[in-house]
Amino acid sequence: MVKLELKVDFDPVKRHVNISGIMMAFHCHHYNTNLFQTLADIEYVDGLEILRKATENVVHAQFTQIYKDQGGISFADKMSLGEQLYKAFGFGILSLGDLKEDGGSFSSPSSHLVKGWLSKFGKRKETLCSYTCGFVAGIMAAATGNPTGTYKVKETQCMVTGASGCQFEVSK
Numbered sequence: 001m002v003k004l005e006l007k008v009d010f011d012p013v014k015r016h017v018n019i020s021g022i023m024m025a026f027h028c029h030h031y032n033t034n035l036f037q038t039l040a041d042i043e044y045v046d047g048l049e050i051l052r053k054a055t056e057n058v059v060h061a062q063f064t065q066i067y068k069d070q071g072g073i074s075f076a077d078k079m080s081l082g083e084q085l086y087k088a089f090g091f092g093i094l095s096l097g098d099l100k101e102d103g104g105s106f107s108s109p110s111s112h113l114v115k116g117w118l119s120k121f122g123k124r125k126e127t128l129c130s131y132t133c134g135f136v137a138g139i140m141a142a143a144t145g146n147p148t149g150t151y152k153v154k155e156t157q158c159m160v161t162g163a164s165g166c167q168f169e170v171s172k
């Protein structure tokens with residue numbers, strides 16, 4: 001397994017953090033769950049889809065650079081780096097080991113967002129993890145040298161509904 005080594009730049013004056021050339025902002029579960037609730041409650045646009053697309057775009061740009069910095073590593077190692085970064089940023093745990101270049105399925109047995117949502121709002125009828133869908137769509141496209149929009153990631157089961165883990169399907 002490739003060990004994650006990130007280019008992290010911190011500007012102590014402006015208090016900016018850049019990771020592999022992309023500025024990052026870190027929020028607590030209060031901010032994130034309220035953001036998701038606001039997006040989910042908008043009736044005239046699909047707010048969670050907007051967040052998914054924005055996530056995919058940023059993650060694609062970031063991982064294109066991260067994979068370039070790593071040199072010629074395998075697709076499996078690229079997925080491993082995706083798991084490690086997702087975990088290092090506190091988003092939760094991803095199990096991407098079964099994904100192939102044309103798609104497949106993956107799971108998330110632990111989610112910062114879902115745990116925060118359950119503690120603040122309780123269970124929800126619909127799946128929630130659009131950020132995770134965008135994250136994996138972004139790293140899959142970056143890992144295979146494709147543009148954003150190449151992969152469709154659908155959450156088929158979510159812990160926010162009471163399921164034991166979040167489950168996802170990936171297709172081209």
Ligand SMILES: [Zn+2]
Pocket residue numbers: 111114127128129155157158159160166167
């Ligand atoms: Zn979920």
